[in-house]
Amino acid sequence: MPIYEYVCMECESHFEELVRNGEAVSCPDCEASNVRKQFSVFATHGTAEQPSFGGPASGGCCGGSCGCGH
Numbered sequence: 507m508p509i510y511e512y513v514c515m516e517c518e519s520h521f522e523e524l525v526r527n528g529e530a531v532s533c534p535d536c537e538a539s540n541v542r543k544q545f546s547v548f549a550t551h552g553t554a555e556q557p558s559f560g561g562p563a564s565g566g567c568c569g570g571s572c573g574c575g576h
Contacts, residue, residue: 508525509525510525512541513542514538514540515542517536519533519534519536521533521534
């Protein structure tokens, strides 16, 4: 069973969830079912620059990287 990263489109909470096939995911904070799977970036060690993936320098959900339209 894979672990996926999600963002809640209602409260903007970011969370990880262990998901079985066909299982519905809801936000652990507000229980909304309007959630989106996130693109995962693996953690690295060192001082190398991290990729920005073409988004603004601030990144994050409100930077538009989650597809929420903000």
